[in-house]
Amino acid sequence: MRNRLSYISTRGSAPALGFDDVLLAGLARDGGLYVPDAWPQMSLSDIAALRGLDYATTATRVMAPFVAGGLDEGELAGLTRDAYAGFDHAAVAPLSQIGANEWVLELYHGPTLAFKDLALQLVGRMFDAVLEKRGSRITVVGATSGDTGSAAIEACRDRDNVDIFMLHPAGRVSEVQRRQMTTVQASNVYNVAIDGTFDDCQSLVKTLFADHALRDRLNLSAVNSINWARVAAQTVYYVTAAVSLGSPDRTVAFSVPTGNFGDVYAGYVAQRMGLPIERLVIATNVNDILVRCFRTGRYTVTGVVPTISPSMDIQVSSNFERLLFDLYDRNGASIAGLMGDLGRDGAFEIERGRLASAATLFRAAEVSEEDTLAAMADMYRTTGKLIDPHTAVGVAAGRRERPDPTVPLIHLSTAHPAKFPDAVERATGVRPGLPAPLADLLERPERYDRLDNDVSAVRAYIESRSRAV
Numbered sequence: 001m002r003n004r005l006s007y008i009s010t011r012g013s014a015p016a017l018g019f020d021d022v023l024l025a026g027l028a029r030d031g032g033l034y035v036p037d038a039w040p041q042m043s044l045s046d047i048a049a050l051r052g053l054d055y056a057t058t059a060t061r062v063m064a065p066f067v068a069g070g071l072d073e074g075e076l077a078g079l080t081r082d083a084y085a086g087f088d089h090a091a092v093a094p095l096s097q098i099g100a101n102e103w104v105l106e107l108y109h110g111p112t113l114a115f116k117d118l119a120l121q122l123v124g125r126m127f128d129a130v131l132e133k134r135g136s137r138i139t140v141v142g143a144t145s146g147d148t149g150s151a152a153i154e155a156c157r158d159r160d161n162v163d164i165f166m167l168h169p170a171g172r173v174s175e176v177q178r179r180q181m182t183t184v185q186a187s188n189v190y191n192v193a194i195d196g197t198f199d200d201c202q203s204l205v206k207t208l209f210a211d212h213a214l215r216d217r218l219n220l221s222a223v224n225s226i227n228w229a230r231v232a233a234q235t236v237y238y239v240t241a242a243v244s245l246g247s248p249d250r251t252v253a254f255s256v257p258t259g260n261f262g263d264v265y266a267g268y269v270a271q272r273m274g275l276p277i278e279r280l281v282i283a284t285n286v287n288d289i290l291v292r293c294f295r296t297g298r299y300t301v302t303g304v305v306p307t308i309s310p311s312m313d314i315q316v317s318s319n320f321e322r323l324l325f326d327l328y329d330r331n332g333a334s335i336a337g338l339m340g341d342l343g344r345d346g347a348f349e350i351e352r353g354r355l356a357s358a359a360t361l362f363r364a365a366e367v368s369e370e371d372t373l374a375a376m377a378d379m380y381r382t383t384g385k386l387i388d389p390h391t392a393v394g395v396a397a398g399r400r401e402r403p404d405p406t407v408p409l410i411h412l413s414t415a416h417p418a419k420f421p422d423a424v425e426r427a428t429g430v431r432p433g434l435p436a437p438l439a440d441l442l443e444r445p446e447r448y449d450r451l452d453n454d455v456s457a458v459r460a461y462i463e464s465r466s467r468a469v
């Protein structure tokens with residue numbers, strides 16, 4: 001197949017793989033993350049030719065070089081059409097203007113009301129298509145404190161070659177979040193409430209993955225944020241937003257609420273592919289490891305502080321490794337060295353000068369809880385629009401770090417306000433309601449099983465149900 005990319009590990013000592021193997025592998029065997037060995041290029045006329053195309057068609061054009069060798073363009077077109085057909089807005093990721101040369105990019109029109117649907121709805125279908133060709137099946141196992149579980153379940157439901165087992169801590173997930181998972185009536189979806197905490201759930205999953213015999217027998221897999229296919233799928237909305245606002249004849253700036261660095265890294269990928277992006281603002285809450293790193297060159301892990309934007313309450317920003325790989329001229333041994341330091345000392349130091357090239361594109365800003373609430377209140381007062389606390393972090397940081405005001409500024413809105421009603425109500429006095437497709441969520445029947453915090457019980461449960469055996 002033409003233009004076939006190969007994927008290499010950021011730590012330099014795992015075998016190079018094609019797209020389908022990278023999709024199924026997730027993490028590289030040397031502990032690194034896979035990246036393409038070259039950036040596919042979009043010329044200015046390629047970008048101009050995207051004007052007026054629908055989201056799914058643009059997704060096919062932008063992603064085709066990444067999947068070549070694993071899926072052909074016709075297959076990809078079928079998957080993108082299907083993946084985005086269920087979104088509740090015809091534009092899939094619409095822009096809404098909130099000020100002079102300032103927009104919000106609404107990434108919450110998918111089935112679970114958060115931006116992760118944009119990638120996962122497609123990636124679940126890619127898994128199924130690649131597995132179908134291989135005649136094999138996988139067993140996805142995950143733990144969730146509420147937010148990512150539903151996006152993974154919606155991505156895997158009704159897939160022929162995938163079963164998903166999602167563990168959540170019994171009684172410790174909000175009712176809306178639990179119901180978004182447990183009301184999914186699909187025979188390949190298993191919700192398990194564990195008598196324990198989220199950490200207990202996570203350590204059960206870790207123990208299962210560490211059992212290599214089980215891992216091979218069930219083809220255990222995760223749909224986590226380090227999967228390259230997720231990054232590739234996320235580059236698409238940077239392109240559609242920029243093209244809507246005049247790209248490639250105008251450059252644009254984005255502000256991106258950031259946790260694991262997956263979303264903002266996708267913006268960097270779009271820029272490397274040729275999309276004229278003037279600035280990417282890395283917006284964090286008080287869990288500001290990236291802001292400190294950009295300021296000092298030192299990446300130091302500290303404890304996680306719970307905030308009103310919980311999907312960004314992270315300790316390490318795993319996809320940052322992919323940017324570091326480029327900053328170190330794609331020298332895997334250097335990255336392996338830094339990650340060794342991180343494992344040993346909880347910190348590493350970026351060589352002097354390495355961050356300078358990133359500083360021309362990126363700005364990082366940390367937003368306090370007060371400023372997050374103020375941004376929600378201000379948005380409501382000036383536009384009548386309710387935004388969720390993650391989006392508010394992006395808006396506050398973007399306004400602080402925006403380049404010259406003639407450059408269109410696009411704030412990525414990563415969740416529907418109804419997913420975080422308490423914080424929105426606290427800031428604005430208005431309690432957002434669920435959108436129409438989820439309006440009857442509280443009346444739908446639930447289906448889940450309850451198990452003790454006991455790894456042999458969980459193992460037996462999965463083994464007797466997985467179709468991969």
Ligand SMILES: *Cc1c(COP(=O)(O)O)cnc(C)c1O
Binds near residue numbers: 114264
């Ligand atoms: C996951 C998530 C984020 C952070 O995205 P990363 O790719 O981890 O940087 C931001 N907002 C919401 C609502 C999320 O669910």
